[in-house]
Amino acid sequence: MNFNISIDWKFITALGVAIGIDIFAIKMNTETATEVLINAIGTCKEFLVTEKCAN
Numbered sequence: 001m002n003f004n005i006s007i008d009w010k011f012i013t014a015l016g017v018a019i020g021i022d023i024f025a026i027k028m029n030t031e032t033a034t035e036v037l038i039n040a041i042g043t044c045k046e047f048l049v050t051e052k053c054a055n
Helices: 009-027 030-054
Strands: none
8 A cells, every 4th residue: 555645834834833832831931821822812813804804
């Protein structure tokens, strides 16, 4: 049996980001991690609203 596995750049990028987030999360205290997550969610919301309004 032959298996073909395709890994594209999006998978590698997501994996790298996930590992980076894990490393920073281990080093952060809970208050800082909460602030970072809130800011990240806010940034994603702003981006999505901007993209939706632009179209």
